[in-house]
Amino acid sequence: MEWLQLASVGFVVVFLGTVFLLGEMLVKAKGIFAILGIAFMSIFFSFHIDSTSSIWVIVLYAAGVGLIVLDGKVISDGTIALLGAFLMGLGLAVPTPSIVYGILVIFGFLLGLFGSALFLKVFPRRNLWSKITLRDRMSGDLGYNSMNETYKELEGKIGKTMTAFRPIGTVVIDGNQYSATSENQWLEAGEEVIVTAVDGTRILVRRLDNSK
Numbered sequence: 001m002e003w004l005q006l007a008s009v010g011f012v013v014v015f016l017g018t019v020f021l022l023g024e025m026l027v028k029a030k031g032i033f034a035i036l037g038i039a040f041m042s043i044f045f046s047f048h049i050d051s052t053s054s055i056w057v058i059v060l061y062a063a064g065v066g067l068i069v070l071d072g073k074v075i076s077d078g079t080i081a082l083l084g085a086f087l088m089g090l091g092l093a094v095p096t097p098s099i100v101y102g103i104l105v106i107f108g109f110l111l112g113l114f115g116s117a118l119f120l121k122v123f124p125r126r127n128l129w130s131k132i133t134l135r136d137r138m139s140g141d142l143g144y145n146s147m148n149e150t151y152k153e154l155e156g157k158i159g160k161t162m163t164a165f166r167p168i169g170t171v172v173i174d175g176n177q178y179s180a181t182s183e184n185q186w187l188e189a190g191e192e193v194i195v196t197a198v199d200g201t202r203i204l205v206r207r208l209d210n211s212k
Contacts, residue, residue, distance in 0.1 A: 004047040007101040011108040014092055017041040018112025025068065026116055027123035048095040061091030085113065154178070154195045154203060161191045161205075171205055180205045 003009050021037030023029060045058055067084030089109050093102040159173035165187040171180045173195065180195075180203035187193065193205040 004044070005097075007096075007098070007104045010044065010096065010101055011104040013040050013044050014105050014108035015112045015115070017044060018088075018109050019115045021065070022068075022113060022116035023119040023123075026126060027119045028126055029119070029123055033119075044092070045095070048097075057091050057095050060094075061088050064088030064091060151198045151201055151203065155198050157195050158208060159193055159195065159205070161187050161189050161193055164189050165205075171203070178203055182206060 004013065017037050017040030019037075020033040021041065024031070024033035024037060027033075041061070045061075049055070049057060064084040064087030067087065068081045071079070071081035071084065089106055092105050092109055096102040096105055154173055157173050159171045159178075161169060162172050162177060163169040165180075165182040165185065167182040167184065167186060169180065169182070169187065169189075170177050171193060172178075180193075182193070182205055185206060187205075187207060192208040194208050195203055196206050197204040
């Protein structure tokens with residue numbers, strides 16, 4: 001694997017590893033993307049880490065991946081995911097042999113992050129990230145009116161939380177599931193809520209006994 005001494009090759013390996021690894025988190029790829037991503041990352045780390053004292057670099061990278069998954073499953077505000085991405089990038093850049101190599105690896109990592117989003121156009125999306133993508137608000141003043149009228153009819157309706165809200169979660173209203181936010185309220189699954197406002201496709205709910 002002497003070809004990994006070239007910074008351009010390191011760039012490509014990190015790019016592909018990131019694309020597939022993050023792609024597995026974004027879409028349902030039956031584990032194929034995870035295998036490919038882990039394979040590329042293993043090739044990169046096995047070449048650049050030559051002593052047990054540097055194992056902390058892998059731990060740093062793995063911790064970054066863990067924080068991204070944690071954010072998607074629990075926190076859901078994107079803050080922890082950004083920290084995770086930073087740790088992953090740091091874990092990739094530190095063991096590189098030169099500054100130029102490190103910069104190219106970082107660029108490969110960042111391009112891989114954005115490139116993985118392209119899988120969303122081809123493969124079914126994972127529910128893991130549905131709560132984070134809810135923050136892409138589609139307001140009426142931006143012209144997104146096709147869904148707005150349907151969602152607007154939900155205002156004032158009572159539903160029940162299907163998942164915990166931290167503060168994003170899933171609510172069942174009239175037998176249908178919707179992604180919603182409780183803003184500053186943390187709710188548990190099974191609580192009755194009322195839709196207090198709808199802004200585009202952003203549904204705001206509150207606990208029923210505190211809605212007045």
